Structures are given as structure tokens and as C-alpha cells.
């Protein structure tokens with residue numbers, strides 16, 4: 001049997017109710033880096049049914065799929081993605097009895113603001129983390145010593161065959177890790193979070209203070225992905241490496257990847273229009289005309305330097321597409 005063409009797959013996707021589909025869609029516009037070639041096919045929807053139907057068409061026609069959220073943690077290759085890029089846009093936020101249910105397409109900051117407005121404590125330290133709720137669960141997003149996992153009660157997801165619900169333990173959350181990250185074909189549709197009553201004004205002040213600090217570090221227009229590399233758990237490091245790190249660098253058992261990167265001269269490094277911030281060694285940004293090739297080359301260079309000097313393998317927090 002001949003493989004269906006992209007046009008044929010497009011025609012089948014176009015028949016799915018509530019699905020918006022396009023062809024040859026530049027992905028740069030869907031990534032905060034502003035980098036990335038075209039997807040053969042791009043589709044988004046606000047319904048679980050349409051999302052699952054689109055996956056079924058892709059499976060039938062042998063087309064590869066990838067799911068994206070807000071694109072704030074993605075490096076998309078310059079040649080784009082040969083297949084179907086899917087985005088789940090449902091963004092409702094509901095609350096009852098101290099619990100909040102958030103659909104995955106909701107913006108994380110909207111969830112934080114919603115919880116604060118309801119006088120519910122537990123998400124305020126996530127203020128300013130860009131992106132969607134679905135990806136925050138996928139990557140167990142966090143900051144200031146807390147992560148979303150602490151509040152997750154249930155996650156509704158699709159495992160490629162059926163819609164299922166996991167409790168917190170089944171999600172296997174770790175630092176920037178979850179079961180969903182290890183099963184790339186799983187799609188998070190919604191999340192239920194347990195929060196506690198608190199004074200809304202006090203929560204707002206905490207969030208606003210964090211936003212002020214974050215906006216100074218990551219200007220809102222900066223084309224970047226936040227931290228490129230994960231921080232390191234001190235307990236995971238070889239004894240001689242751990243000993244080389246000054247005590248005052250360690251925070252909650254973690255050593256910032258930035259410390260290792262600084263030791264190998266990362267700050268201010270430039271390749272093409274890709275820059276390592278001169279004030280933060282784990283922050284790489286696109287000056288405007290940067291490419292994924294240069295970005296990946298800088299990441300590879302930094303990993304090699306740290307490997308050579310410390311015998312240590314830095315691991316990307318960013319996710320690759322294409």
C-alpha cells in the first residue's frame with residue numbers, strides 16, 4: 001500500500017469536528033525561542049474527542065505526532081517537524097472545596113492568578129513560570145523550592161488507547177520529571193490540585209514579589225526557554241565533584257547547573273545570534289536571527305566543556321522537536 005500524502009492526511013484531519021488544521025506551518029511562531037522550521041501539519045482543538053480523533057488519523061496514515069503547549073521550553077529544528085504537531089487548547093479552570101481543576105491548555109499563570117483570587121494557597125510560588133498547565137505537569141514545573149507536583153491530586157490523560165486517571169503517586173513526580181515525560185505518547189488533558197484557604201492579598205503579594213524578580217531575570221520579550229539545563233542533585237554527584245562545589249552554592253540539596261557552566265566560561269558566549277546571558281550561565285537566548293543549529297552547537301559545546309572539566313553530564317531541561 002502506498003503511504004498517504006500529507007494532503008490526504010490533511011483532508012482526513014479537516015473532517016474532524018472542532019479541529020483546526022493547517023499545512024506547512026512555521027513552528028517558530030509557536031516557540032518562545034522564535035526558532036523552528038515548518039510542521040508538515042499543525043492542528044489544535046479544545047476537545048478531547050477531536051484530539052484523540054486526530055491522533056487516530058495520524059496512526060492510520062503513519063504520520064508522526066508531537067504535542068506542544070505554549071512552546072516556552074522547546075527547541076524546534078531549523079527543518080521543522082515531518083509529521084503532525086498537536087496542541088490541546090482547552091483552558092477552563094474550575095474550583096470546589098479547595099480543589100481546582102485545570103484543563104491542560106490553560107496558561108499556568110492564569111491558574112496561579114485564579115487560585116490566588118479564590119484565596120487558595122499552594123501555587124503562588126509558581127508565579128511567572130511561562131507555559132501551559134499540561135506541560136507544567138509533564139515537566140513538574142517549579143520554582144522557589146516548590147513544584148506543581150506538591151499540589152497535584154489527579155491527572156486525566158490519554159495513553160494512546162484510552163483516557164485514564166492517575167493519582168499523585170502514579171505520576172512518579174521527581175525534580176522536573178514525571179511518568180508523562182517518560183511516555184511521550186501520553187497526553188495530559190486535565191489536572192486536579194489540592195490547595196488551602198489563605199488570605200488572597202497575602203498570596204498576591206508573594207506572587208507579585210516573585211514576578212518582579214523573575215521579570216528582571218527573564219525580560220518578557222526575551223526569546224529563550226528559561227534554564228537550558230536541569231540543576232543537579234548533590235546526592236547524585238561523584239564525591240570529588242560534590243566536594244569541589246562551595247557550600248553556599250547548594251540550595252535545597254541542588255547545585256545550579258549555572259555554577260558548573262560559569263566555571264567553564266559559559267557567560268557571554270556567542271555563536272551566530274545565539275547568546276549565553278552575561279549575567280546567567282544557564283540562560284541562552286536568541287538575539288533575533290538565531291538558528292536551532294547554532295543553539296544546539298552552543299548546548300553541545302557547553303556540555304562538552306563541563307564533561308571535560310568535571311566528568312559530569314549536564315542534562316537538558318528543554319525538550320527537542322524535529
Ligand SMILES: Cc1cc2nc3c(=O)[nH]c(=O)nc-3n(C[C@H](O)[C@H](O)[C@H](O)COP(=O)(O)OP(=O)(O)OC[C@H]3O[C@@H](n4cnc5c(N)ncnc54)[C@H](O)[C@@H]3O)c2cc1C
Nearest residue numbers: 069070071072073131132134135141142188218225226319
Ligand atoms: C523565561 C522562562 C522562565 C522559565 N522558568 C521556569 C521555572 O522557573 N521553572 C520551570 O519549571 N520551568 C521554567 N521554564 C520552562 C517552561 O516554562 C516550562 O517547562 C513550562 O512548563 C513549559 O510549558 P509550555 O506549555 O510552554 O510547554 P512546551 O514548551 O510547549 O512543551 C514542553 C514539553 O511539554 C510537553 N507537553 C506540552 N503539553 C502537554 C500535554 N498536554 N500533555 C503531555 N505533554 C505535554 C511537550 O511535548 C514538550 O515535551 C521557563 C521558561 C522560560 C521561557
